[in-house]
Amino acid sequence: MEGEDAYDPALWKRIAELGWTALGIPEEYGGVGGFLDLIVVFEEAGRALFPGPFFATMGLAVPALIESGTEAQKKEVLGATLALSEPAGRWDASGITLAARQQGGGWRLDGVKQYVPDAGSAGYIVVAARTRAEGEDGISLFLVKGRPKGMTVTPLKTMDMTRRWSEIRFDSVDLDADALMGAAHTAWPRLKRALEWSAAALCAEMVGGEQKVLEMSTEYAKTRQQFGKPIGIYQAVSHRVADMLVLTESSKSATYYAAWAVEADAADRSLASSIAKAYVSDAYRKVAGDGIQVHGGIGFTWEHDMHLYFKRAKSSEVTLGDATYHRELVAQALDL
Amino acid sequence: MDFELSPTEREFRDDVRAWLKANKPGDGESRAEGQRAFIESRRAWQKKLHEAGYVGITWPQEYGGRGAGFMEQLIFNDEMIQAQAPEPINVIGLGMGGPVVIAHGTEDQKKRYLAPLLSGEEIWCQGFSEPNAGSDLSGLQTRAEDKGDHYVVNGQKVWTTLAHVAKWCMLLTRERREANPRDGLTYLLVDMESPGVEVRPLVQITGDAEFNEIFFKDVVVPKSQILGEAGSGWAVAMTTLLHERGTLGMALATRAQITAAELAEHARKLGRGSDPLVRQRIAQHTIQARALPQRHPGTGGLDPQAHVVRAQPAHGRDRGRHRGSRRTGGRRRGLGIPVPALAREHHRGGHLRGAAEHPGRARARPPAQPLERTTWTSPSPRSRRCCAARRVTSSPSSARRSSCAS
Numbered sequence: 001m002e003g004e005d006a007y008d009p010a011l012w013k014r015i016a017e018l019g020w021t022a023l024g025i026p027e028e029y030g031g032v033g034g035f036l037d038l039i040v041v042f043e044e045a046g047r048a049l050f051p052g053p054f055f056a057t058m059g060l061a062v063p064a065l066i067e068s069g070t071e072a073q074k075k076e077v078l079g080a081t082l083a084l085s086e087p088a089g090r091w092d093a094s095g096i097t098l099a100a101r102q103q104g105g106g107w108r109l110d111g112v113k114q115y116v117p118d119a120g121s122a123g124y125i126v127v128a129a130r131t132r133a134e135g136e137d138g139i140s141l142f143l144v145k146g147r148p149k150g151m152t153v154t155p156l157k158t159m160d161m162t163r164r165w166s167e168i169r170f171d172s173v174d175l176d177a178d179a180l181m182g183a184a185h186t187a188w189p190r191l192k193r194a195l196e197w198s199a200a201a202l203c204a205e206m207v208g209g210e211q212k213v214l215e216m217s218t219e220y221a222k223t224r225q226q227f228g229k230p231i232g233i234y235q236a237v238s239h240r241v242a243d244m245l246v247l248t249e250s251s252k253s254a255t256y257y258a259a260w261a262v263e264a265d266a267a268d269r270s271l272a273s274s275i276a277k278a279y280v281s282d283a284y285r286k287v288a289g290d291g292i293q294v295h296g297g298i299g300f301t302w303e304h305d306m307h308l309y310f311k312r313a314k315s316s317e318v319t320l321g322d323a324t325y326h327r328e329l330v331a332q333a334l335d336l
Numbered sequence: 337m338d339f340e341l342s343p344t345e346r347e348f349r350d351d352v353r354a355w356l357k358a359n360k361p362g363d364g365e366s367r368a369e370g371q372r373a374f375i376e377s378r379r380a381w382q383k384k385l386h387e388a389g390y391v392g393i394t395w396p397q398e399y400g401g402r403g404a405g406f407m408e409q410l411i412f413n414d415e416m417i418q419a420q421a422p423e424p425i426n427v428i429g430l431g432m433g434g435p436v437v438i439a440h441g442t443e444d445q446k447k448r449y450l451a452p453l454l455s456g457e458e459i460w461c462q463g464f465s466e467p468n469a470g471s472d473l474s475g476l477q478t479r480a481e482d483k484g485d486h487y488v489v490n491g492q493k494v495w496t497t498l499a500h501v502a503k504w505c506m507l508l509t510r511e512r513r514e515a516n517p518r519d520g521l522t523y524l525l526v527d528m529e530s531p532g533v534e535v536r537p538l539v540q541i542t543g544d545a546e547f548n549e550i551f552f553k554d555v556v557v558p559k560s561q562i563l564g565e566a567g568s569g570w571a572v573a574m575t576t577l578l579h580e581r582g583t584l585g586m587a588l589a590t591r592a593q594i595t596a597a598e599l600a601e602h603a604r605k606l607g608r609g610s611d612p613l614v615r616q617r618i619a620q621h622t623i624q625a626r627a628l629p630q631r632h633p634g635t636g637g638l639d640p641q642a643h644v645v646r647a648q649p650a651h652g653r654d655r656g657r658h659r660g661s662r663r664t665g666g667r668r669r670g671l672g673i674p675v676p677a678l679a680r681e682h683h684r685g686g687h688l689r690g691a692a693e694h695p696g697r698a699r700a701r702p703p704a705q706p707l708e709r710t711t712w713t714s715p716s717p718r719s720r721r722c723c724a725a726r727r728v729t730s731s732p733s734s735a736r737r738s739s740c741a742s
Contacts, residue, residue: 254627260339278619279627330622331615334600 001051001162007121012052012079020054021078025062029074035197035263039204039256046205047212049162049308053118056081059201060117063194064126068141068182077143080124082198083113083168084191091195091321093136093188098170100129100140106177107131107142109170115319119153119166127170131185139188141181148173160315162308196273199320200262203255203276206284206316210248213291213309217241220295237294244290247283254279271333278326281317288313341411348404349411355388356419371545375425375501382424382456391424392454395434399450413586417594428498429453429460431583433506436576440523440564449504449525461502462580463493463526463550464573473508474517474570478552480509480524482566487511487524489532489555499535499548502528507552508573511566523569525561526552592625 015021023038025031038058045054061080065073088095098111109129119125125144132138144151150173156165182190221232221241231237258276261269288310292299299306317323341349361381385391386400393409395401402408416423424430430453437449452458469476478491489509499505505526512520526533532555537545564572600618608614 250624250627254623257339257626264340266339275623275626278623324616327616327619327623328612330619331609334618334622336600336603336609336615336618 001049007052007118007164015052015054021058024058026066026074035200036259039200039259042201042204043208043211046208046312049209049305049312051162051164053079053081053121055163055201055205056118056122059198059205060084060194061122061124061126063197063201064141064181064191065143067190067194068187069143070178070181072178073143073181077124079122080126081116081118081122082126082128083116083119084128084195085113085115087112087114089115089318091325093139093192094134096128096130096139098127098129100131100142103174107175107179109142109173109175111170113168113170115156116166116168117319118164119168120155120164125168126181127168128187128191133185136188138185139191140184141187141191142175142179143181144173144175144179148175150174158315160311162312163315165315192270195320196258196270197262199273199277199326200255200258202316202320203251203258203273203280206280206313207248207251207255209309209312209316210244210251210280210284210287213287213306214241214244214248216306217244217291217294224296231294240290240294244287247287251276251280251283268333271330274326274329274333277320278323278330281323281326284313285310285317341407345407345411348408349415352390352412352415353419355390356415356421359384359388360419360421378422378425379456379459381422382426385424386455391430391456392434392450395438395450395454399438399446400454401450410586413590417590425456425498425501426453426459428462428502428506429458429504432462432576432579433460433504435579436506436563436572439575440572444560445525445563452503458503459498459501460504460506461496461499461528462576463496463499463505463507464576465495466492467494473573474521476508476510476521478507478509480511480522480557482511485559487522487557487559489524489526489552489557491552493550493552495538495547496535496550497547499528499550500537500545504528505533505550506563506576507557508569511569518570520567521569521573522566523563523572524557525563526555526557527561530555530557532556589625589628592628593622596621596625 019032020038020041022031023033023041024035042055042059044050057078057080060082061077064082065077065080069077084096085091086095086097088097098109098113100107100109102108107129109127111129113127116125123146127142127144129140129142130138131140147153150171152169152171154167154169156167158165181187218232218241221237222230224231232241254272254276258269258272260266261272266272288306292306292310295304295306298304301307321329361377382391389402390412392399392401393404393412394406395403397403426433434450434453437445437453441449449458453460463478464473464476466476466478476491478489478493480487480489487509489507491509493499493505493507496505505528507524507526509522509524510520511522514520528535532553534551534553536549536551538547538549539545540547559566563569596618599621603609603614603618
């Protein structure tokens with residue numbers, strides 16, 4: 001976690017050997033197993049606060065490639081991330097302003113992407129760019145390999161030390177024509193579907209974290225003694241822990257349904273992923289905050305792990321859109 | 337993990353839907369008719385449901401049930417609510433009385449009590465709470481004095497729903513004083529027509545009088561009406577409460593989704609749908625209603641997830657919000673986790689076994705057992721899947737679905 005890009009090639013190799021990087025990927029591209037198998041790994045990764053680029057690759061880049069990549073791109077990519085949001089911090093189509101213009105036989109990119117997870121170690125970066133117009137029309141996806149001239153990746157110092165975030169500047173970065181993923185200008189619907197996968201995956205990570213915080217807090221409440229009794233005896237503590245349990249269980253419920261809806265391509269797939277992200281965004285932040293409270297002073301120290309969960313909860317809350325954003329998407333789905 | 341109905345389940349749903357459309361009582365029924373007429377119309381409705389095979393859906397066929405699974409029960413619950421059909425009369429009996437007799441009763445008791453309970457002929461009530469024993473149930477003072485082949489009961493119960501029309505009361509009494517107040521309790525089934533039983537109605541804030549006080553004065557109860565073992569009534573009472581939480585929690589949960597949908601409809605009609613604050617709040621109701629835990633407790637043992645289900649809707653209600661489960665909530669095909677007895681009845685849920693802060697029950701454990709059930713390992717979604725291996729196709733979409741049909 002304390003390495004510069006939190007990327008351990010040996011660990012990543014082991015993860016690949018275990019087959020985790022193949023989960024959810026179609027067979028013809030070397031994949032095995034379904035999205036629900038992958039969800040289990042995300043849950044465990046979130047539980048362990050795994051700091052490597054697993055979410056960036058399997059939660060963000062892979063669905064974008066599956067939805068939008070060309071055959072060649074799908075076969076080529078390993079270790080990737082998605083560059084979507086920009087300094088405005090938006091996750092909708094209008095937030096994509098990075099310009100891509102046709103230049104010679106290829107494309108030229110100009111603009112800034114921010115809050116790109118694990119860009120430092122990514123060999124490939126899926127970049128969402130604007131090729132024309134406004135809103136949902138005119139979005140195109142590009143697969144950027146390596147570090148082309150004019151592209152600068154700068155690590156950001158964020159509160160979440162368990163994940164690496166970067167800013168990527170594109171100053172007249174020239175890409176070949178085959179960097180384009182799918183048809184030009186019309187990538188938003190495909191990207192949106194990919195983001196539904198991403199949201200379910202992120203929620204699974206968050207659920208794993210919630211479960212771990214709940215277990216740590218319960219254990220502490222049973223063993224820590226005050227006034228001659230375990231603090232869990234006192235309702236000020238036990239009710240708080242019980243509330244954490246309710247939030248965690250409800251988070252699981254919403255997340256598993258969303259994961260199923262993504263895998264089954266259910267009619268309410270989009271609604272289900274927004275319901276999950278809205279619920280779990282609020283729930284994990286609350287559970288992690290309550291975990292610190294249950295632990296008292298020790299929970300507020302650097303040496304204890306609790307702050308790492310709180311920080312991950314906070315960054316995950318806003319990644320892919322916070323609860324307010326997803327509630328608006330739910331309202332739209334309700335035809336309000 | 338599969339949230340879709342199987343072909344047979346869809347068929348069952350269609351049958352229920354059609355039957356309810358043809359048979360549900362008209363809108364003419366209302367409480368204005370007077371309480372007695374209301375009770376009788378609900379009793380007649382239960383009889384009709386029973387004759388069609390829709391009461392006791394999960395109960396064994398030999399005792400008059402349908403012998404079907406909990407998925408059928410959930411489907412039936414949903415259809416009842418979608419159709420806005422009224423509840424059957426015997427909510428306490430169906431939700432708690434029957435399940436506890438099935439769990440703890442003798443063969444003779446099952447044969448005696450279950451059939452008239454299902455048909456609505458005999459209404460049940462639950463005599464647990466007392467003026468000085470609410471949350472702290474084991475502090476109850478109603479006495480059962482052993483007289484050889486029978487008991488003599490003296491005491492008072494309170495908040496007893498349907499006692500004024502009930503034939504049977506699930507009565508928790510103290511037979512002996514023990515060091516542990518949970519020991520020495522005896523669970524009796526008391527005939528409400530026995531001499532010495534007096535019922536006084538209590539008027540609720542709604543203006544209705546659905547619950548009551550019951551006074552027992554030298555009431556004779558034969559020992560054949562002990563449920564479980566004499567002196568071991570606490571375990572039987574806990575089974576009863578488990579069913580109460582599961583039943584009531586699920587009913588509230590389903591209703592929460594309906595309420596959220598009605599709220600959205602209302603906002604559309606009023607033209608408030610463009611107000612960003614209204615949109616946020618309505619969306620939040622919907623999210624909370626649908627995020628309720630899908631897993632529900634087994635009927636065989638005490639499962640803490642019953643508490644989760646129960647705590648959540650109570651919380652929502654306290655904040656003027658409602659939460660619920662997925663329409664197909666409770667589905668666990670493939671894992672084999674039993675789902676709870678979910679009777680269709682609902683109750684307004686206010687007083688029944690407690691608000692969310694109910695000490696020692698819905699959320700916290702009593703001091704003797706701090707937090708012992710607040711954590712457990714949940715099965716992963718992998719283990720819940722309907723099929724372990726599945727073919728992977730080129731898109732995470734429709735083609736995969738077909739491999740999940742098993």
